Amino acid sequence: MNLPFHIARRYLFSKKKQNVINIISLISVVGVTVGTMALVIVLSAFNGLNQFIDQQYSSFDPDLKILPAKGKTFVPDSVFDSIKKMEEVAFYAEVLEENALLKYGNRQRPAIVKGVDENFTLMTGIDTLMVDGNFVLDAEKFQFAVLGYGVALDLGVGLTFVDQIKFYVPKRNAKLGINPMNAFNTATLYPSGFFQVQIDFDTQYTLVPIEFARNLFSYKNDVSAIELGINDTADIEDVKADIKKILGEDYHVKNRFELHDVVYKMMKTEKAAVFFILAFILVIASFNIIGSLTMLILDKKEDVNTLRSLGANQQTIKQLFLIEGCMISISGAILGVVLGITICFLQIKFGLVKLAAGSFLADAYPVSVHFSDIFIIFITVVLIGFFASRFPVQYITKRYLQFN
Numbered sequence: 432m433n434l435p436f437h438i439a440r441r442y443l444f445s446k447k448k449q450n451v452i453n454i455i456s457l458i459s460v461v462g463v464t465v466g467t468m469a470l471v472i473v474l475s476a477f478n479g480l481n482q483f484i485d486q487q488y489s490s491f492d493p494d495l496k497i498l499p500a501k502g503k504t505f506v507p508d509s510v511f512d513s514i515k516k517m518e519e520v521a522f523y524a525e526v527l528e529e530n531a532l533l534k535y536g537n538r539q540r541p542a543i544v545k546g547v548d549e550n551f552t553l554m555t556g557i558d559t560l561m562v563d564g565n566f567v568l569d570a571e572k573f574q575f576a577v578l579g580y581g582v583a584l585d586l587g588v589g590l591t592f593v594d595q596i597k598f599y600v601p602k603r604n605a606k607l608g609i610n611p612m613n614a615f616n617t618a619t620l621y622p623s624g625f626f627q628v629q630i631d632f633d634t635q636y637t638l639v640p641i642e643f644a645r646n647l648f649s650y651k652n653d654v655s656a657i658e659l660g661i662n663d664t665a666d667i668e669d670v671k672a673d674i675k676k677i678l679g680e681d682y683h684v685k686n687r688f689e690l691h692d693v694v695y696k697m698m699k700t701e702k703a704a705v706f707f708i709l710a711f712i713l714v715i716a717s718f719n720i721i722g723s724l725t726m727l728i729l730d731k732k733e734d735v736n737t738l739r740s741l742g743a744n745q746q747t748i749k750q751l752f753l754i755e756g757c758m759i760s761i762s763g764a765i766l767g768v769v770l771g772i773t774i775c776f777l778q779i780k781f782g783l784v785k786l787a788a789g790s791f792l793a794d795a796y797p798v799s800v801h802f803s804d805i806f807i808i809f810i811t812v813v814l815i816g817f818f819a820s821r822f823p824v825q826y827i828t829k830r831y832l833q834f835n
Contacts (some may be wrong), residue, residue, distance in 0.1 A: 455723040460763045462716035463518070463812060467767025468711050468774070470808045471800075475775045477702040478804070479797030485693065489630040490560055491636075492690055493524070493658035494667050495674065503529075504614045504653040510677060511657060519670045522554035522660030525655065527644045532599040533637065535586040542582050543635045544598065546644025554660035556625055557638075564624025569640045575623035581634030583625045595619040596637075600647055618647050638776045710811055717760070717819035724756050724823040753817075753824045760816020764809050775800050 497514075499505045507525065515523040528545040547568070552558050558566035567575050576596055578588060588596065600616045620639060627633050645651065659674075661667050667686055675684050688695050737750065775798045777783055782795025 435686040459719035463763025466713040472770025478799040499655040519665035524550035546641035579633040756820025
């Protein structure tokens, strides 16, 4: 058995001459435990929130979206037929979206009107996120609009009312005359239902049939984007690269992350910032390790003299106390990881912490434990404990323990 490790383990659990050393050692372990547990819980909460947001976006956004490099719209040519026939492409949907003014009764507000075809529903599954009414856009004789829940609330839209939603869009190249309304394209639709996905979508979007959108915005075959759903077995980045080769520089191909890069980058930045803040708190907590080891070294002067008499050299003595400090850190890290994972599991299983006002999509705060984070946390805590232990080992032993 390794002699320094064996003695360090005895020192960790044995009663010291001065009881305050035991108390400080316990405080050191508790401090590291709490700091580690906080890191596990907070980072797992960020993972859960990131996953939750990604699930919300996936209910509205495609796997890949093709956008024009210049201008707002384009007419798909024969090149897009080859993309549509790719084995990796499960769904191909043409969309046309523009801003419009919506009016219902005496209320009005701007919104993004998005014209979609039948593939949009199959690709996103948005019909499963209806909070009222049904997802119906194009019936046999009538066309309908499906509104975001926030848009519907602002307009006061009711599904049992007989009023239609009026759409107003400025005509392209229109000139103002005696009657200003002649400068606008107008159209009307009955609402068929409200969807609730995520606040960015709920308060901005209104879905309509794509042919209705083209008539409203004075387009023939134009689209503002092509949205693609990729097979689960295919790699999205590989498919993205293949499509970019086909289309060249005239189009941008973006994945879901790139469509909302600001949100995802902000989440990553916040997660990194919180990690470093909590790690700094752990550094402060590790000063207890310095105090504990300093008092232990002074308390074990006689033991050190005995070990030297038995042939232990300076390196062995230093290694003994360094292992002691690392064991305090590792003990706290293991306890913190176990407690953190346990609390996260309880949150996942029972939803102990509820969202403040509740949510249509989740009642409890989302949590997701990533073992890559656990590994990084554990290594970080151990390294902090190691460097915190080196100071008393190098300085105190040199000053208060005499070696020939």
